């Protein structure tokens with residue numbers, strides 16, 4: 001597997017004139033040269049490998065930016081765009097962004113000392129340094145998106161970019177789209193929480209939606225690799241922090257919205273507004289495909305310029321489906337009146353499939369071909385992933401559900417498929433330093449919909465895991481409380497679930513899905529629910 005560091009992609013060599021770079025957009029479109037591929041370790045060991053050999057005139061970077069004032073020489077050549085003063089290098093442009101912890105404007109001196117040739121700011125500092133070019137903009141984060149897009153020569157305009165937003169289903173939908181379009185014969189890229197991918201090449205992911213410079217660089221690599229489609233997740237954080245500014249989307253998909261990330265957005269209305277912001281910004285000529293089964297679906301597209309289409313499993317819509325049979329092996333469906341079998345599990349995946357089918361048809365694919373290819377799709381890692389102990393006849397399901405809604409969905413999927421001669425044992429925890437309001441709600445859902453619940457840890461971060469579990473248990477009704485127990489150590493919790501399970505029982509291990517770590521007090525330890533349950537099955541024999 002080739003691993004690319006997200007900070008290293010494009011090396012574009014342009015001619016220098018008289019010590020200063022003079023170039024044009026036409027030249028800028030020329031010759032991408034990639035550095036050799038590196039393992040992640042070599043990048044960490046040798047920071048020089050991070051250097052992007054690329055220079056663009058500052059004035060060219062600012063073409064789509066609302067500039068209030070520019071002090072200094074705008075024709076200076078910029079060789080990288082940086083938002084962290086600790087990562088500046090000679091020749092870079094430092095963009096000072098106001099964050100949730102600190103204000104990047106506090107680090108202008110550090111940026112200059114590190115070799116920045118220019119800074120983008122919202123306010124000029126009291127004393128100007130003669131060595132720096134100052135660009136004043138109304139909003140640095142907005143400016144950053146456009147600057148990053150220009151630095152990488154507007155990659156999103158050279159392919160078809162499809163963005164997927166919603167509380168749940170983003171990873172599933174982009175993964176299915178990536179598989180489908182590759183099966184239809186296109187070269188594709190994918191940007192997702194689990195991993196980024198350019199055809200076969202896997203690039204580790206740090207965010208659901210990377211920050212602007214990383215994102216634009218990644219897209220530039222995808223262009224250079226000949227991708228004609230890129231499917232990316234658009235998180236509400238990314239919309240609010242303007243990471244997607246400067247991108248041109250061919251289509252946007254809305255899956256659903258439920259309570260999540262209220263620690264960041266403050267209120268549900270702000271969270272809805274963040275998601276809606278993505279559709280507000282879609283250009284005319286793009287498609288907006290929304291889930292008509294979610295009552296916020298119509299709100300999302302109230303002010304969009306894009307062409308609106310809908311999908312539904314409950315009502316009339318442009319793209320609709322009916323579930324004929326639902327089993328742990330797959331689903332039999334009627335999609336726009338055509339019958340098909342898919343290897344995916346759960347009603348929520350029918351919604352996801354409709355989003356995929358709808359966008360493929362809107363983007364011009366033959367309906368017949370798309371329907372045929374839907375049968376070949378496989379779920380992303382850690383999404384309703386089944387691990388079986390065939391000897392003991394116990395089914396474990398590892399799922400990333402870490403919101404009340406997703407947990408309810410997974411448990412109701414299990415209850416639709418189970419035969420009620422068996423028990424459902426749920427192992428679940430909630431993350432630390434994240435939305436605490438979901439803790440009692442998730443616990444109540446788990447207890448109401450399972451025969452047994454074992455509460456445990458799930459990335460407690462800087463909080464006490466015992467306290468998180470206490471807050472969860474507070475949500476459990478008196479009647480359900482006797483079904484519950486708690487094991488702070490997730491390994492022990494999984495082993496306990498396996499030891500309690502009998503023939504035919506189902507163990508749901510919720511919350512971590514594909515994650516391969518447990519984050520405790522700033523440190524990440526290797527932890528993989530799938531490995532743990534396999535091990536627990538082995539030792540229980």
Ligand SMILES: CC(=O)N[C@H]1[C@@H](OP(=O)(O)OP(=O)(O)OC[C@H]2O[C@@H](n3ccc(=O)[nH]c3=O)[C@H](O)[C@@H]2O)O[C@H](CO)[C@@H](O)[C@@H]1O[C@H](C)C(=O)N[C@@H](C)C(=O)N[C@H](CCC(=O)O)C(=O)O
Pocket residue numbers: 083084085086097098099100101102103104107206207208209210211235236237238
């Ligand atoms: C809460 C949040 O969104 N944080 C993001 C934010 O960091 P921040 O606001 O804390 O930044 P800050 O520390 O206040 O710094 C502000 C600015 O000063 C700069 N700085 C800071 C210190 C210094 O010495 N010098 C300096 O220049 C920083 O580089 C930054 O540009 O801006 C950073 C740079 O863009 C992001 O990497 C960071 O994501 C962090 C790692 C994160 O965990 N984000 C999560 C919550 C997130 O974005 N999640 C969504 C998905 C959510 C979901 O659906 O599950 C995602 O898209 O990944």
Ligand SMILES: Nc1ncnc2c1ncn2[C@@H]1O[C@H](COP(=O)(O)OP(=O)(O)OP(=O)(O)O)[C@@H](O)[C@H]1O
Pocket residue numbers: 166167168169170171172173193208233255256348349351352382383384399400401402405406407409410513
């Ligand atoms: N359309 C959907 N509606 C509700 N729940 C879903 C849907 N699709 C998937 N899920 C459930 O939500 C969990 C998360 O799914 P997925 O990773 O696709 O969503 P996501 O939006 O990418 O979430 P995150 O950003 O947290 O990764 C899955 O494990 C599954 O249980």
